[in-house]
Amino acid sequence: MKKIINAPETYVEDMLKGIYAAHGDQVKYAGGDLRCYCRADKKPGKVAIITGGGTGHLPLFLGYVGDGLIDGCGVGGVFQSPSPEQIYNIAKEVEAGAGVLYLYGNYTGDIMTFDMATDLCDMDDIECRSIVGADDVNSHANPDTRRGVAGIYFMFKAAGAKADQGGDLDAVLAAAQLAKDNTRTVGFALTPCIIPEVGHPNFELKENEMAMGMGIHGEPGVWNGPLKTSREIAEESLDTLLKDMPVAPDGEVALLINGLGATSVEELYILSNDVTELLKSRGIGIYRTIVGEYATSMEMAGASISVCRLNEELKGYLDYPVNTPFICQK
Amino acid sequence: MEKILFEQVPELFEAVGALFVEKKEELCEMDAKLGDGDLGLTMSKGYAALPDLMRAEAEGAAGDIGKMLMKAGMKMSSLVPSTMGFLMSTGVMEGGKALKGRCELDGAALAAYLKGFAAGIRKRGKCEAGQRTIYDAILPASQAAEAAAADPAVSLETVIRAALEAAQKGVEATRDMVPVFGKAAVHAEKSKGVADQGAVAGYYKILGLSNYILNS
Numbered sequence: 001m002k003k004i005i006n007a008p009e010t011y012v013e014d015m016l017k018g019i020y021a022a023h024g025d026q027v028k029y030a031g032g033d034l035r036c037y038c039r040a041d042k043k044p045g046k047v048a049i050i051t052g053g054g055t056g057h058l059p060l061f062l063g064y065v066g067d068g069l070i071d072g073c074g075v076g077g078v079f080q081s082p083s084p085e086q087i088y089n090i091a092k093e094v095e096a097g098a099g100v101l102y103l104y105g106n107y108t109g110d111i112m113t114f115d116m117a118t119d120l121c122d123m124d125d126i127e128c129r130s131i132v133g134a135d136d137v138n139s140h141a142n143p144d145t146r147r148g149v150a151g152i153y154f155m156f157k158a159a160g161a162k163a164d165q166g167g168d169l170d171a172v173l174a175a176a177q178l179a180k181d182n183t184r185t186v187g188f189a190l191t192p193c194i195i196p197e198v199g200h201p202n203f204e205l206k207e208n209e210m211a212m213g214m215g216i217h218g219e220p221g222v223w224n225g226p227l228k229t230s231r232e233i234a235e236e237s238l239d240t241l242l243k244d245m246p247v248a249p250d251g252e253v254a255l256l257i258n259g260l261g262a263t264s265v266e267e268l269y270i271l272s273n274d275v276t277e278l279l280k281s282r283g284i285g286i287y288r289t290i291v292g293e294y295a296t297s298m299e300m301a302g303a304s305i306s307v308c309r310l311n312e313e314l315k316g317y318l319d320y321p322v323n324t325p326f327i328c329q330k
Numbered sequence: 331m332e333k334i335l336f337e338q339v340p341e342l343f344e345a346v347g348a349l350f351v352e353k354k355e356e357l358c359e360m361d362a363k364l365g366d367g368d369l370g371l372t373m374s375k376g377y378a379a380l381p382d383l384m385r386a387e388a389e390g391a392a393g394d395i396g397k398m399l400m401k402a403g404m405k406m407s408s409l410v411p412s413t414m415g416f417l418m419s420t421g422v423m424e425g426g427k428a429l430k431g432r433c434e435l436d437g438a439a440l441a442a443y444l445k446g447f448a449a450g451i452r453k454r455g456k457c458e459a460g461q462r463t464i465y466d467a468i469l470p471a472s473q474a475a476e477a478a479a480a481d482p483a484v485s486l487e488t489v490i491r492a493a494l495e496a497a498q499k500g501v502e503a504t505r506d507m508v509p510v511f512g513k514a515a516v517h518a519e520k521s522k523g524v525a526d527q528g529a530v531a532g533y534y535k536i537l538g539l540s541n542y543i544l545n546s
Contacts, residue, residue, distance in 0.1 A: 076411070083408040084416070108512075112416035112454055116407060119423070 001194045008196035012055045012077055019062070023325035026066055030093035035075040036086050037062045038093050047163040047172045048072065048094040049101045051156070052087055053110055054079040056195070057216060059326035060152070060295040061104070066324025069160035070103070074113070078195050078298075079217050081109035084116035091121050091128070099127035099169035103159055103176055105148025106134040129169055131155070131176045135185040135306065137244045138213030138222045147215050150258040150295035151183040151306040154318075161320035178314060184245045186237040187304030189214040189260060190227065193297050212236065216260070216297040230267070234274035237305045242282070247309050249283035254290070254318055256306035261296035263303055268292070275305055288318055294327075331486060331546060334435040336393050340381035341546075342435075346538030347378035353534055360527035364514040369414060373531050376410040376418055377538070383409075393433045399426025399443075413512075414528065417451050417464065418535075424450030437489040440539075441472070441479035444493055448472035455511075462507035462514065462521070467532030471497040490540040497533040504529045 005011055016034040020027065030036035051061045052074030062073040072090035074082030091100050100121065102114045111132065118128040134143060135151030155176045162175035189211045192201035202218040205211055210228065213221025228236070247253055257272040259265065272291050279286055287310050295304070308314065322329045334342055350357075350373040357370030383402040391398035403422035407415060428446030432439055448468045451457070457465050474496035475489045504526035509515045514526075 081411050083411045085404060085408045108413055109411070109416070112413060112420075113411065115454060116404075116416060116420060119420075120404060 001196070001199050003194070003196060005196060008199070011196045012075065015055065016075065019325070026325050027062075030072075031089045033086060033089065035082060036090045036093070037065060037073040037075055038090055039065050039067075039071050042071075042094065042096050043164075044096050045098055045166070046096050047098045047101055047167065047169050048091070048096055049103055049156075049159055049163055049172065050074070050087060050090055050094065051102070051104045052076065052082045052090075052113065053105055053107070054081065054217075056193070056298045057296050059293065060150075063324060063326030064156045064160075066322065066327070068164050068320055068322035068329075069156050069324055069327070078197065081107070081113045084113050084120060087113060087117035088120040091117065091126055092124070095126050099129070101159060101163075101169060101172050101176065102128060102130040103152070103155055104130075104132060105152060106132040106146060107148070127169060129173050131173060131180065133180065135180070135183050136213075136215065137184050137186055137240055139215060139219065147219065149185050149187055149216050149306075150256060150304045151185040151308070153256055153258075153290070153294050153306070154179040154183045154254070154308045154314075157320070157322070158314060158317040160322065161317040164320065175313075175317060179308065179317070182245070182309040182311075182314065183306060184241045185304050185306040186240050187214060187216070187260070187302065188212045188221070188233060188237070189218070189297075189300055189302035191262065191299075191301040192218060193261065193300040210302070214302070216295060216300075218297070218300075230270045231274045234271060234278055234305070238275060238278050238307075241305065241307050245307070245309060247282075247284050247307070250285070252285040252287045252310045252315075253279065254288045254308040254310055254314075255279070255286055256294060256304075256308070257289070257291045258295055258304045258306065259293045260300040260302040260304070261293065262299045262301040265292065268303060271303055271305070287315060331543060332436070333486065334543075336395055336398075336433050337388070339395055339398065339435070340384040340388075342539060342542045343377065343384065344381045345542035346535055347374070347381060349534055349538035349541060350374040350377045357527060357531055357534075360530065364509075364517065364521055364524070365512055365527060366412075368412065369527055369531060372410045372412050372414045373418070373534070376406050376415055377535075379409050380406055380422070394430065395432050395435065396426045396428070396430035399423065399429060402426075413455075414464075414531070417454050420454040421447040421450040421468075424453070435486070437484035437486050438479045438482060440486055440489045441475035441484075444468075444472040444475045444536075457511070460507055461510040462504050462526045462529070463511060464526075464528035464532040466504050466507065466526065467497045467500040467529040467536070470500040471532070471536050486543050490536070490543045494533075494536050494540045497536045501525050501529045501533045
């Protein structure tokens with residue numbers, strides 16, 4: 001394991017201290033707990049949106065906390081859930097009189113955390129609703145069982161814009177649901193990552209191999225085999241995506257080409273070019289293309305392709321400006 | 331014993347904690363075959379800490395056993411933030427809810443606690459009977475306890491004996507169940523004929539309670 005750390009045990013806390021030191025004007029933590037990450041200011045009457053999940057995916061999850069996006073994030077250990085009490089403490093801090101939306105990935109531990117936090121908030125009469133991202137097509141045939149991966153970007157974007165525009169809790173939830181219903185992702189890995197406290201890779205891939213459909217914690221995918229070209233990967237991924245969520249030939253989509261951590265931005269643009277050409281050949285318009293790191297798996301190499309099928313409402317949410325320490329859009 | 335007083339409740343759960351510390355390796359080994367391998371750690375860490383978490387809440391709870399359990403259960407979830415940890419802490423919290431306002435536990439109250447505990451597991455785990463989980467030990471235990479408590483004068487001993495016997499039968503029944511959750515569901519064929527480790531943990535929870543009730 002080659003990592004710039006002090007000790008595996010202090011990985012999360014040392015990282016958080018660094019973030020607060022660099023961005024103290026935009027974010028703070030609640031209740032003396034570094035893992036209760038909140039935006040520094042508060043807009044009275046706005047629906048508060050809270051996410052949470054394991055460390056190891058930056059800018060997911062805490063990087064989405066800021067203007068036009070979300071308000072708080074429970075930070076778990078590497079690939080571990082935050083605790084219900086942490087989410088509850090964040091809710092008490094960021095709640096601004098209009099209720100709380102929990103928006104996070106579809107993982108058992110996280111679901112339990114947020115459900116328990118909802119019970120705790122009930123005792124204080126803080127109204128909470130929940131929605132999970134479950135966009136990873138290859139993780140399961142049943143859409144309710146799928147894992148949440150990079151496509152949650154579009155849910156943050158939609159819910160965040162709606163909340164900032166003054167939408168009530170039902171409206172913010174509906175915006176997130178709209179984005180969820182129209183977003184699908186396919187991902188693939190080329191090399192594994194190492195959880196600091198484990199110290200060795202979480203799976204093995206041969207030098208010339210890739211894993212199609214692998215999850216962002218190294219969950220097994222649909223096949224492991226010889227590395228394909230960018231064009232071939234784009235073709236297979238788009239086939240999977242568009243079979244699961246058809247887009248009309250004159251339809252428009254937003255495209256998110258996301259790097260998993262160790263893949264160069266150059267490669268991401270090569271992939272983006274292939275996906276773009278293939279979409280065009282199918283007659284599908286691209287309203288916006290986003291390329292970069294939005295949901296990583298530490299130093300895993302690989303990428304994911306997310307497609308968000310758009311209508312006018314979703315286009316409005318995508319155009320809405322955001323500003324966080326990690327993500328900025330004017 | 332006729333009843334368990336407010337200040338004795340942490341001792342009741344100390345017996346559960348002691349049993350899980352004793353069974354830690356056994357549960358971890360069972361879990362390594364069909365799960366994440368940390369079941370024994372979660373159970374021993376969570377239940378060993380629970381009595382002190384209760385004592386810390388005792389003053390604020392002012393004699394209300396339900397309140398003490400609810401608060402301590404919440405703190406427990408922070409200590410063991412894993413699937414099984416959340417199931418246990420929700421069980422303790424929901425069991426506590428069923429005891430709200432009570433300052434002592436008799437047979438009927440114990441049955442009410444077990445019913446709340448089972449309901450908490452079902453709610454948090456979104457599970458049903460027959461899916462090869464801890465619920466398959468806890469549900470029959472709570473039902474047997476409830477049936478025993480149909481007699482309002484029922485003793486603590488009678489209730490816990492009924493629960494323990496039913497939990498043990500529940501564990502045996504999981505041998506033929508097809509797993510629905512977790513890694514076991516992926517390797518369903520491996521679990522055939524083997525008792526579910528979660529159900530065994532559920533049985534140990536009841537056994538821990540009975541160790542206190544029957545031996546003190």
